[in-house]
Amino acid sequence: MQHNTSKAQMHSPQASSRLHRLSSVPTRPLPIFDPAIPRQPGSPLIGRANDLELLKQHLWEDGNASLTTLNGLPGIGKTTLAITLAYDEEVLESFADGILWAGLGPSANIPSILSHWGRLLGLSLTEQSADYTSWTRALHAAIGSRRLLIIIDDAWTLEDVLPFKIGGPHCAHLVTTRFPAIAAHFAVNGPLTLPELNKEESMRLLRHLAPTVFRHDSHKESDLVQAVGGLPLALTLMGNYLRKQASHGDTQHIQNAIQSLSNTRQRLELSEAYDANLEPEPGAPKLRSLQSVIAITDRQLSSTARAALCALSILPPKPHSFSEETALTVADCDPATLDVLIDAGLLECSMSERYTLHQTISDYARAHLEESAPYARFIAYILDYVEQHEKDYELLEGESAVILGALDAAYEHQYWAELVKGVCAFAPFLLMRGSYALAHTHLQRAYQAANILQDRDGILNTLLQIGEIAYRLGEYTLAHSTYQQGIELARSWNNRRYLCAHLTGQGWLVWKRSDYSSAESYLREGLTIAQQDNYPEYLIEQLRVLGSIIASGGDYNRSEVYLQEALSLARTQGDREKVSRLYLSIGVTYAEQGQNEKAEHFLNEGLSLARQIVHCELTIIFLLNLGTLAYEQEHYELAETHLQEGLGLAQHFHLREWIGILLINIGEMKIKQGTYTQAEDFLVRGLKVAKEIGSPRIIASAHNLYGELYLHLDQVEQASAAYQHMLTTLPEGDHEMYILGQYGLARVAAARGDITEARRLGDICLASLVMSGHRKEAEVRTWLASLSMPSNPL
Numbered sequence: 001m002q003h004n005t006s007k008a009q010m011h012s013p014q015a016s017s018r019l020h021r022l023s024s025v026p027t028r029p030l031p032i033f034d035p036a037i038p039r040q041p042g043s044p045l046i047g048r049a050n051d052l053e054l055l056k057q058h059l060w061e062d063g064n065a066s067l068t069t070l071n072g073l074p075g076i077g078k079t080t081l082a083i084t085l086a087y088d089e090e091v092l093e094s095f096a097d098g099i100l101w102a103g104l105g106p107s108a109n110i111p112s113i114l115s116h117w118g119r120l121l122g123l124s125l126t127e128q129s130a131d132y133t134s135w136t137r138a139l140h141a142a143i144g145s146r147r148l149l150i151i152i153d154d155a156w157t158l159e160d161v162l163p164f165k166i167g168g169p170h171c172a173h174l175v176t177t178r179f180p181a182i183a184a185h186f187a188v189n190g191p192l193t194l195p196e197l198n199k200e201e202s203m204r205l206l207r208h209l210a211p212t213v214f215r216h217d218s219h220k221e222s223d224l225v226q227a228v229g230g231l232p233l234a235l236t237l238m239g240n241y242l243r244k245q246a247s248h249g250d251t252q253h254i255q256n257a258i259q260s261l262s263n264t265r266q267r268l269e270l271s272e273a274y275d276a277n278l279e280p281e282p283g284a285p286k287l288r289s290l291q292s293v294i295a296i297t298d299r300q301l302s303s304t305a306r307a308a309l310c311a312l313s314i315l316p317p318k319p320h321s322f323s324e325e326t327a328l329t330v331a332d333c334d335p336a337t338l339d340v341l342i343d344a345g346l347l348e349c350s351m352s353e354r355y356t357l358h359q360t361i362s363d364y365a366r367a368h369l370e371e372s373a374p375y376a377r378f379i380a381y382i383l384d385y386v387e388q389h390e391k392d393y394e395l396l397e398g399e400s401a402v403i404l405g406a407l408d409a410a411y412e413h414q415y416w417a418e419l420v421k422g423v424c425a426f427a428p429f430l431l432m433r434g435s436y437a438l439a440h441t442h443l444q445r446a447y448q449a450a451n452i453l454q455d456r457d458g459i460l461n462t463l464l465q466i467g468e469i470a471y472r473l474g475e476y477t478l479a480h481s482t483y484q485q486g487i488e489l490a491r492s493w494n495n496r497r498y499l500c501a502h503l504t505g506q507g508w509l510v511w512k513r514s515d516y517s518s519a520e521s522y523l524r525e526g527l528t529i530a531q532q533d534n535y536p537e538y539l540i541e542q543l544r545v546l547g548s549i550i551a552s553g554g555d556y557n558r559s560e561v562y563l564q565e566a567l568s569l570a571r572t573q574g575d576r577e578k579v580s581r582l583y584l585s586i587g588v589t590y591a592e593q594g595q596n597e598k599a600e601h602f603l604n605e606g607l608s609l610a611r612q613i614v615h616c617e618l619t620i621i622f623l624l625n626l627g628t629l630a631y632e633q634e635h636y637e638l639a640e641t642h643l644q645e646g647l648g649l650a651q652h653f654h655l656r657e658w659i660g661i662l663l664i665n666i667g668e669m670k671i672k673q674g675t676y677t678q679a680e681d682f683l684v685r686g687l688k689v690a691k692e693i694g695s696p697r698i699i700a701s702a703h704n705l706y707g708e709l710y711l712h713l714d715q716v717e718q719a720s721a722a723y724q725h726m727l728t729t730l731p732e733g734d735h736e737m738y739i740l741g742q743y744g745l746a747r748v749a750a751a752r753g754d755i756t757e758a759r760r761l762g763d764i765c766l767a768s769l770v771m772s773g774h775r776k777e778a779e780v781r782t783w784l785a786s787l788s789m790p791s792n793p794l
Helices: 002-009 013-022 050-062 077-089 089-094 110-120 132-143 158-164 181-185 197-209 218-228 232-246 251-260 262-271 290-298 303-312 324-331 335-343 358-368 375-388 394-400 400-412 416-432 436-453 456-472 476-492 495-514 515-535 536-551 558-573 575-592 597-614 616-632 636-652 656-673 678-695 696-712 716-729 735-752 755-772 777-786
Strands: 065-073 098-103 148-151 172-177 271-273 287-289 355-356
Touching: 050 065, 050 077, 050 089, 050 172, 065 077, 065 181, 077 089, 077 148, 077 172, 098 110, 110 132, 148 158, 158 181, 181 335, 197 218, 197 232, 218 262, 218 358, 232 251, 232 271, 232 287, 232 290, 232 636, 251 355, 262 290, 262 358, 287 290, 287 558, 290 358, 303 324, 303 335, 303 358, 303 375, 324 375, 375 400, 375 416, 394 400, 394 416, 400 416, 400 436, 400 456, 416 436, 416 456, 416 616, 416 716, 436 456, 456 476, 476 495, 495 515, 495 536, 515 536, 536 558, 536 575, 558 575, 575 597, 575 616, 597 616, 616 636, 616 656, 636 656, 656 678, 656 696, 678 696, 696 716, 696 735, 716 735, 735 755, 735 777, 755 777
Parallel strands: 065 172, 098 148, 148 172
Antiparallel strands: 271 287
């Protein structure tokens, strides 16, 4: 390699001067490869190829006398990258006269480094002055027109860097520092910030260092990578430690070693000896660890800044972020203190005024946190924030990680009252986002806390939302028992607000299970309470659900009265979620009446609103209904797009009810397209899900479509059995599905040649459809008219 040749060609200054005297022709000074440059790393530089190329581009493109700065966290690998740069063949070729190295640190020995450079450049002792200005002037003259790269590593102050900004027009400088302010000061075109390794790069580094440890357990490897946030020093320390442990060959020994690294303090204190060329300063720790590397910076902080750093450690670490208001409240400090932490390279700030704390910095600071006051401030602030912004979904989204951190802190530190209030206020947002498991965990904690406090409102509220989760996940039996428990407790405690809420939930659930008489009973009692006691938030839901139930019975005019009243109230309250739900109910009602243009308007408006507030379940339901409306109008490509997107979302969030319905509706679309094998596959899958969750209406819908499929396949007896099964499965009171079943049997009769029975059943269906104004009216009327034709359609 070229750098080895350069070293071999180095001569002492005295030897160089003798050669000069012996030659009659001036000779170019021999290249310098500073022996202070640390040894090249023994391991390949993993995950830094792009960073190395970017650094080289800066050196080439910034022109003559360029100065590039490299900034990053302690342990991010700034020095390692600078060393690699010094040994790079393209760099050695470009800077043909050599490389000088100044390793500074918190207590830089500037005279020693300048003296060392003087000897390399051939300065006599008389030219080396105690006066920095004279000294640097002499070094500058000695460099002259030479093309040198000057690396100033680990700068801690601006003043330490200035003596080394020497050299002529053909020199370039690289300054590495953990302090953003120093990097920004010297970089004309902005500093280069060295990022953490990503997950893939981090895992490659661990596998390289400990190749036999993670062969059969990538999950633990991933956990370790996440625990240190892709910090190369931490990964290197862990990898070297695990490789040594693996040398024992005992599997249990290795597993114990991996397990020990899940402990924060163990990771911080994990250490190894410094490289021989990177010896610490006198009095500094002889072993390198995360603890010691971060402590060097920590010791430079004032007690106020140190206390603020420790307080901020209770906030979620990177990649999560937090606002300045959150930081100031939790740390109980002023903005100037945050600036100190930023300047120290411990706290990062983005252009959007969001702050981040790296995982290892957070671990270090948390280990030194001794007071509980930051937790109290954090929990109180977040509780107030959530209650103020309960319907500001975009704001809640931006702070969701911080809010969840506060709820965890409230649980761990037994702030029971705050936990109950915070969870009850934030859980509806989690349900909107489809985070059902996470919401359930927090609600169970809050339910326990409410029982400890004997907080009746808290108990009833958490039960209400636990029941809703069970319902959404298709766990109808659990949802029913949870709502019933809430109803009984609310009655015994005379809590009419939550009695109204639980009656609404139970009414909607039993309607979904096709118990229509019980559903109307629950809902009418809830509606009476909501009207008498003026609970507008529950009144809207009561009116919406009643409107939907009445529509399913075919009374569309009365349904519209309920739904429009509810919509007016929801708009008045500015509740986007409730408005979106009402658009859905109104759109579906119009679709059932065959008023497709109105249906599409409300469904598209609702979908747009559901996407805007990122309501996962509502988005799925809108896609289902728009897809169904599209294939009923033979717009199959659009229908496929909507239904497949809806199915993908439903499967992602494990919403079994909607998975079942979407599969069945896709099956119906395939029947209309004539792809019967595909249709049967979707119907089989949909019916299986419907039976798992115990939904009679979805089961009946699947059997109805089986009858349709068998008629198209001329399997008349199978079709008859399917329709009969549908009607026996269907609970009493489902008017729409009953008519569809009778229409199916009418077509079976026609297929058997029994035109009289076919017409009798068809006339009954038509009369019912005309009375309700159902969209199937035109289809049945056309079919009846065709019975007198030679060839009877299905």
